[in-house]
Amino acid sequence: MIKKALVFIMDGLGDRPIEEFDNKTPLEYANTPNFNKLCAESQCGLMYTLGRGKRPGSDTAHMSIFGYPIEEYYTGRGPIEAAGVGIKLEHGDVAFRGNFGTVDEKWNVLDRRAGRIKDVTVFAQALDGLEIDGVKFIVKPGSAYRAGVVMRGKGLSSNVSSADSHNAGDAIHQVEPLDNTKEAKFTAEVLNKFMKKSYEILNNLEENKKRKEQGELQANFLLLRGAGVYPKLPKFTEKWGFEKACCIAGGGLYKGVGAFLGMDLIDVPGANAQVDTNLEGKFDAALRALKEYDFVFLHVKPTDSLAEDGNYLGKKEFIEKIDKYVSKLNEVDDETLIVITADHSTACELKAHSADPVPILFHAKGIRNDNLTKFGERECSKGSLGVIEGKDVMPNILNVMGKLPLIGA
Numbered sequence: 001m002i003k004k005a006l007v008f009i010m011d012g013l014g015d016r017p018i019e020e021f022d023n024k025t026p027l028e029y030a031n032t033p034n035f036n037k038l039c040a041e042s043q044c045g046l047m048y049t050l051g052r053g054k055r056p057g058s059d060t061a062h063m064s065i066f067g068y069p070i071e072e073y074y075t076g077r078g079p080i081e082a083a084g085v086g087i088k089l090e091h092g093d094v095a096f097r098g099n100f101g102t103v104d105e106k107w108n109v110l111d112r113r114a115g116r117i118k119d120v121t122v123f124a125q126a127l128d129g130l131e132i133d134g135v136k137f138i139v140k141p142g143s144a145y146r147a148g149v150v151m152r153g154k155g156l157s158s159n160v161s162s163a164d165s166h167n168a169g170d171a172i173h174q175v176e177p178l179d180n181t182k183e184a185k186f187t188a189e190v191l192n193k194f195m196k197k198s199y200e201i202l203n204n205l206e207e208n209k210k211r212k213e214q215g216e217l218q219a220n221f222l223l224l225r226g227a228g229v230y231p232k233l234p235k236f237t238e239k240w241g242f243e244k245a246c247c248i249a250g251g252g253l254y255k256g257v258g259a260f261l262g263m264d265l266i267d268v269p270g271a272n273a274q275v276d277t278n279l280e281g282k283f284d285a286a287l288r289a290l291k292e293y294d295f296v297f298l299h300v301k302p303t304d305s306l307a308e309d310g311n312y313l314g315k316k317e318f319i320e321k322i323d324k325y326v327s328k329l330n331e332v333d334d335e336t337l338i339v340i341t342a343d344h345s346t347a348c349e350l351k352a353h354s355a356d357p358v359p360i361l362f363h364a365k366g367i368r369n370d371n372l373t374k375f376g377e378r379e380c381s382k383g384s385l386g387v388i389e390g391k392d393v394m395p396n397i398l399n400v401m402g403k404l405p406l407i408g409a
């Protein structure tokens with residue numbers, strides 16, 4: 001009887017044929033004995049995460065896989081990032097993802113990341129708790145130059161423009177309401193006051209004076225984007241009938257997805273979403289977690305970042321590195337289902353996410369395995385799972401666990 005599930009998502013794993021790889025994808029070309037062994041014992045298929053012809057973002061793709069229809073629950077990246085930095089969101093909060101950047105006195109953006117500043121804790125603390133017209137701003141530091149920002153108060157809307165053009169050199173403009181509601185107008189007004197106030201505070205901060213003296217770029221502006229309102233949403237465990245769910249990820253967005261859905265976040269030292277991330281630590285943490293949790297979400301990021309740089313060789317090598325630790329999954333007990341897939345394809349050729357489907361496998365004792373010999377896009381297309389969508393993943397997991405409700409008599 002299967003009682004637990006481990007869902008392992010490699011970001012942007014799927015890809016397109018690469019000429020230098022004999023027209024194989026990085027996954028197909030990589031030497032992956034451990035993935036292949038699991039694959040032979042699995043039921044396999046392909047997945048269009050958001051459906052055919054839809055190019056998924058990482059946030060929307062993960063929400064789909066975890067069974068949260070994006071039409072209903074996705075309002076922007078802000079609330080997910082804010083959850084990821086540990087802000088407990090409340091219904092009606094408007095959340096943003098933030099970057100501490102550098103502007104001149106005319107608010108021309110000199111650097112969107114304040115010289116890739118490594119730690120913004122002091123700067124976030126200086127703004128955290130600020131109140132403007134009855135609206136409270138919660139500002140918490142994220143990794144490096146990033147921050148999660150929440151506006152909490154009555155009568156707010158996320159339908160406001162971004163003040164940030166996303167290009168260095170451009171000036172910050174005023175936030176505009178994007179509809180005629182008084183909520184959107186009010187929110188835009190408060191945000192414009194916040195920008196002014198926060199610039200004054202940051203510019204006069206001792207830490208920034210020090211940075212200036214040392215010839216470093218000041219973190220004197222908080223750039224906001226990805227506005228979204230926090231929706232009422234059911235906790236993952238309650239929605240799908242698990243006892244305890246956890247998330248093991250290095251990237252802020254993925255921790256955010258976990259926290260947003262009410263999963264516990266398990267920190268792994270050295271898990272930094274970079275190529276030198278602590279893969280061994282993450283797999284060990286996942287195995288340990290399976291003793292306490294009946295649902296474990298394990299995420300690895302660099303497969304996506306490498307493809308976004310067009311680095312197909314790096315992607316292939318990183319897949320081979322992951323494969324080494326995949327051997328650890330042999331240690332899971334007979335009560336565990338392992339699902340391995342990606343949130344979307346990231347095509348090295350495009351240096352971007354693509355709508356190409358991704359391979360997916362379901363590995364569990366007693367599953368009707370397909371005896372496929374190589375974990376890869378085209379091999380998995382021969383599997384008996386066929387072509388599924390992200391929304392099919394959770395029902396499939398429940399089926400393997402014998403937990404699906406009966407339709408009819």
Ligand code: ZN
Nearest residue numbers: 011012058343
């Ligand atoms: Zn992704």
